[in-house]
Amino acid sequence: MEINKLIEKYLPEIEKEFISYLSTFDNNLFEVYLVGGSLRDAILKISPNEIDIAIKGNFDLFTEKLDENPNIKVAQKTEFGTAKVIYKNKEIDIANTRIEAYLPKGSLPKINKLSVEIEKDLHRRDFTINSMAYNLNNSKNNQVIDPNNGLSDLKNKLIRSIHNDSFSDDPTRIFRAIKYSTRLNFNIEEQTLKELKSSSKLIKNLTSSRILNEIKKSLDEPSPNDLINNLIKFNLFNYVFNVKNINVNFNKVPNEISNYDYLILYFTYIKEEGLSEYLNKFDNSKALKLKVEQIKNIRSAINYISNSEYDSFPEDIYLSIKNIPIAIFEVYKTFGEYQEVITNMIKKLSNAKPQLNFNDMKNLGFTNPVQIGKLLLKVEIAKFKGQINTRLDEENFIRSTN
Numbered sequence: 344m345e346i347n348k349l350i351e352k353y354l355p356e357i358e359k360e361f362i363s364y365l366s367t368f369d370n371n372l373f374e375v376y377l378v379g380g381s382l383r384d385a386i387l388k389i390s391p392n393e394i395d396i397a398i399k400g401n402f403d404l405f406t407e408k409l410d411e412n413p414n415i416k417v418a419q420k421t422e423f424g425t426a427k428v429i430y431k432n433k434e435i436d437i438a439n440t441r442i443e444a445y446l447p448k449g450s451l452p453k454i455n456k457l458s459v460e461i462e463k464d465l466h467r468r469d470f471t472i473n474s475m476a477y478n479l480n481n482s483k484n485n486q487v488i489d490p491n492n493g494l495s496d497l498k499n500k501l502i503r504s505i506h507n508d509s510f511s512d513d514p515t516r517i518f519r520a521i522k523y524s525t526r527l528n529f530n531i532e533e534q535t536l537k538e539l540k541s542s543s544k545l546i547k548n549l550t551s552s553r554i555l556n557e558i559k560k561s562l563d564e565p566s567p568n569d570l571i572n573n574l575i576k577f578n579l580f581n582y583v584f585n586v587k588n589i590n591v592n593f594n595k596v597p598n599e600i601s602n603y604d605y606l607i608l609y610f611t612y613i614k615e616e617g618l619s620e621y622l623n624k625f626d627n628s629k630a631l632k633l634k635v636e637q638i639k640n641i642r643s644a645i646n647y648i649s650n651s652e653y654d655s656f657p658e659d660i661y662l663s664i665k666n667i668p669i670a671i672f673e674v675y676k677t678f679g680e681y682q683e684v685i686t687n688m689i690k691k692l693s694n695a696k697p698q699l700n701f702n703d704m705k706n707l708g709f710t711n712p713v714q715i716g717k718l719l720l721k722v723e724i725a726k727f728k729g730q731i732n733t734r735l736d737e738e739n740f741i742r743s744t745n
Contacts, residue, residue, distance in 0.1 A: 562601070
């Protein structure tokens with residue numbers, strides 16, 4: 344296998360430039376490797392979204408040399424032998440090779456030793472297909488380093504854990520096994536599947552933030568609907584929501600909304616029973632809670648207008664929807680009902696802005712800013728209701744109101 348040709352063909356241009364630069368590093372000082380998913384994808388003839396680099400050698404010296412390049416910025420470096428570098432606006436992860444231990448099991452890993460042989464580093468990884476490496480700065484070696492037979496599992500389309508304690512060491516790997524199986528259309532190897540099922544109960548020992556992180560990453564996958572339904576199939580999604588299946592068209596999600604937010608808003612729309620508990624336990628972010636409230640407010644507005652006319656629209660409901668971003672209305676439209684009602688409501692909200700401004704109001708004889716604000720709001724509501732339209736209507740409305 345001429346791995347260098349696969350890398351040349353499938354890695355994006357910026358990443359190829361970066362690893363070309365890394366290939367110039369003295370291999371007596373540093374061993375520089377392309378590792379993990381980027382190498383896996385290149386072998387599968389898929390263009391990876393990102394690359395991961397591992398180096399054996401003095402990590403501080405390595406990052407210092409990177410910093411000498413005017414096109415590279417070391418944006419973040421930790422004491423744990425990891426760094427994020429920026430090359431032509433692209434963020435790239437670099438890590439010192441390492442041996443890790445999970446003490447206690449299920450916790451975040453502790454580093455036992457840095458700058459170890461690459462084979463030892465690869466043995467700590469999640470699955471065989473992600474535990475391969477390619478030496479970037481040794482032109483004499485054009486072979487994949489594959490101590491766990493990942494190439495064989497790629498050929499046979501199998502997701503296989505590297506050792507028996509893999510899932511108990513890190514239960515988030517249970518989510519990742521389903522993720523890779525769904526993304527690549529691979530089967531989970533028989534023994535690995537048995538270990539996955541027997542270890543699934545360990546998910547409850549993870550912190551809420553780690554579970555939430557895996558759910559969010561799952562929803563960023565190319566086929567999120569299939570992936571979530573596979574998590575449901577393996578009784579994994581019930582740690583966050585007890586649903587039997589999900590049929591959400593993520594292709595309709597507005598650009599401003601993440602797939603994760605969209606799913607939560609969908610659950611808001613269908614009045615999923617466990618939503619409040621979920622928000623309290625897993626995601627109490629103000630931004631998400633605001634979007635949930637906005638969906639509820641749109642529902643209230645729709646319920647009212649479905650049974651009444653705009654000319655009697657309540658002020659409190661108007662105030663609850665007037666500042667909702669268009670993207671949230673568009674989300675509601677994708678749920679399949681009331682599309683015409685929502686389109687009309689968006690139009691009315693857009694046209695409700697008064698033509699009169701503060702200076703105009705002063706010219707009409709009003710000087711108190713609070714009073715002016717209240718009068719302009721009344722104009723706005725009257726325009727939303729369709730009671731007035733023109734600037735002259737607004738002036739006459741102000742005079743009659745006062």
